[in-house]
Amino acid sequence: MAILEGMHILVVDDEKIIREGAERILTKEGWKTTIAESGERGLELIKGTEFQILMLDLMMPGISGMEVLKNVREIQPDLLVIVITGYATIENAVEAMRNGAYDFIPKPFTPDQLRIVVRRAMDKISLEREAERLRIEREKSLQDIANEKSKTLTIINHMADGVLVTDQNGYIVLNNPAVTRMLGLEEESPLGKHLSEWAGSEDLTRMLEKVLGMESSQDQGISLELSWGEDPTKSFFVAHSAPVRSDKGEIFGSVTVFNDVTWLKEFDRMKSEFVDMVSHELRSPLSSIRQKLSLIVDGLTGEINEEQGQIVSRVQHRIDGLIGMISNLLDLSRIESGRLVQQKERISLPEIIDEAIDLMTQDAEKKELKFEVAIDAQLFPIHADRQSMETVITNLLSNAVKYNREGGRVSVGAQNRGEFIEVKVADNGVGISKEDLPRIFDKFYRIRSEYTRKVIGSGIGLPLVKAIVEAHFGTITVESETGKGTTFTVLLPRGIG
Ligand code: ADP
Numbered sequence: 001m002a003i004l005e006g007m008h009i010l011v012v013d014d015e016k017i018i019r020e021g022a023e024r025i026l027t028k029e030g031w032k033t034t035i036a037e038s039g040e041r042g043l044e045l046i047k048g049t050e051f052q053i054l055m056l057d058l059m060m061p062g063i064s065g066m067e068v069l070k071n072v073r074e075i076q077p078d079l080l081v082i083v084i085t086g087y088a089t090i091e092n093a094v095e096a097m098r099n100g101a102y103d104f105i106p107k108p109f110t111p112d113q114l115r116i117v118v119r120r121a122m123d124k125i126s127l128e129r130e131a132e133r134l135r136i137e138r139e140k141s142l143q144d145i146a147n148e149k150s151k152t153l154t155i156i157n158h159m160a161d162g163v164l165v166t167d168q169n170g171y172i173v174l175n176n177p178a179v180t181r182m183l184g185l186e187e188e189s190p191l192g193k194h195l196s197e198w199a200g201s202e203d204l205t206r207m208l209e210k211v212l213g214m215e216s217s218q219d220q221g222i223s224l225e226l227s228w229g230e231d232p233t234k235s236f237f238v239a240h241s242a243p244v245r246s247d248k249g250e251i252f253g254s255v256t257v258f259n260d261v262t263w264l265k266e267f268d269r270m271k272s273e274f275v276d277m278v279s280h281e282l283r284s285p286l287s288s289i290r291q292k293l294s295l296i297v298d299g300l301t302g303e304i305n306e307e308q309g310q311i312v313s314r315v316q317h318r319i320d321g322l323i324g325m326i327s328n329l330l331d332l333s334r335i336e337s338g339r340l341v342q343q344k345e346r347i348s349l350p351e352i353i354d355e356a357i358d359l360m361t362q363d364a365e366k367k368e369l370k371f372e373v374a375i376d377a378q379l380f381p382i383h384a385d386r387q388s389m390e391t392v393i394t395n396l397l398s399n400a401v402k403y404n405r406e407g408g409r410v411s412v413g414a415q416n417r418g419e420f421i422e423v424k425v426a427d428n429g430v431g432i433s434k435e436d437l438p439r440i441f442d443k444f445y446r447i448r449s450e451y452t453r454k455v456i457g458s459g460i461g462l463p464l465v466k467a468i469v470e471a472h473f474g475t476i477t478v479e480s481e482t483g484k485g486t487t488f489t490v491l492l493p494r495g496i497g
Helices: 016-028 039-048 065-075 087-098 111-158 177-182 195-199 202-212 262-297 306-336 349-366 386-402 461-471
Strands: 008-012 032-036 053-057 080-086 103-107 162-167 172-175 222-228 235-245 251-260 344-347 370-375 382-385 409-417 420-427 475-481 485-493
Touching: 008 016, 008 039, 016 032, 016 111, 032 039, 039 053, 039 065, 053 065, 053 111, 065 080, 065 087, 080 087, 080 111, 087 103, 103 111, 162 177, 177 251, 195 202, 202 222, 202 235, 202 251, 235 262, 262 306, 306 386, 306 461, 344 349, 344 386, 349 370, 349 386, 349 409, 349 420, 382 386, 386 409, 386 420, 386 461, 386 485, 461 475, 461 485
Parallel strands: 008 032, 008 053, 053 080, 080 103, 370 409
Antiparallel strands: 162 172, 162 251, 222 235, 235 251, 344 382, 409 420, 420 485, 475 485
């Protein structure tokens, strides 16, 4: 057995030969040993030094071994005591064991007997130390787990975002105070309730059902915008829900995080109001400038020469661009705030397409673009808001012209598709890269390239077109390839029987 660290043996015996013999044998083994010739001296040493093993003679003059043993229990309770006893006093040895001695060795003993008995004691100490180490470790890891758990709970409970955890059947197993506060459901604890029963939101329940039924390949989760409460107290949230899976991929619950976006909505509303106000303020003076310019161009204010005429009509053209942009801004903010009052009527798309092409002629001629129009002769009329349809077609055509190359082509097609009308606007211009394609319907998004730098625009045409098409329950899709061209496809329900 390896020498135990910090092991110190005390031998207390009044017989010199025994105590010094024992010291010699034990020291030879490499074990630190101290000797004492009496019980008194032994106790004195025990008070001042820490020993692990005490070899104690029971029969000594003065304070007896048995008394030393009793005192030792108080001073160093962990000290292992091996009593040294003569054959005649074996009963005493038994008594000593009863009083807490660990082992005994009869006198006289051989060096081997001594080594064996001390080794046994050392084994016991070593086992005890190991057991103690394991106990401390286990306690520490239990403590760590408890700490970790309380740390996690503290974080979750103090998060500004709402957190809701359900099991695989949609029953709530954990929530933080933020989520009950956000949803105004603080009275009753949601724990143990089914989400549908607690929150009573169909959208939320449907989202959770989807998440809990997700294939193993889908893990990104689902986001949903929700609103809660009555008008003055209305709050808006974005809820993001994701499945929780085992190592094998089985779903055993869901975690949903709620962000309060009421303030963002408020910002958005303020921004829309601001844009609205500025646009209105700009539109009137611009329209009046445009009218005055018409008077000049039409010669009503006196004759102008050709150069002056060209300059004024260029200015007029730029002002038309500005007025168009302002109308787009106004329409967009109206659509977003749900204020775009749609006056649906029976309209003919070919007419609108023709008018839009007419508007583009000047720009198209500058680039020597060719228009190709293919409209189904039997095209059904459509039930829609006329002004909105003009906005859709004009914006798509204007982009096909703006982002085209010299001598390029713009084709416009319209045909019946069951209950829908399909309008296609295609060009063979600069095209849109794969990276930009998903973002072109975002508000104010403009592609930055050598080419687009030269083109005037505001990034609100396509978002407006999309908003209008969707407000008519239609869809818009785009296909494009850099350098080859772009095709926008709009599907609109005819809206009439
Ligand atoms: P803009 O006022 O910049 O034209 P839009 O919202 O109409 O704003 O379009 C967004 C961006 O999409 C444009 O800046 C342009 O880069 C790209 N884009 C739109 N239509 C086309 C097209 N037909 N061909 C190439 N790029 C286009």
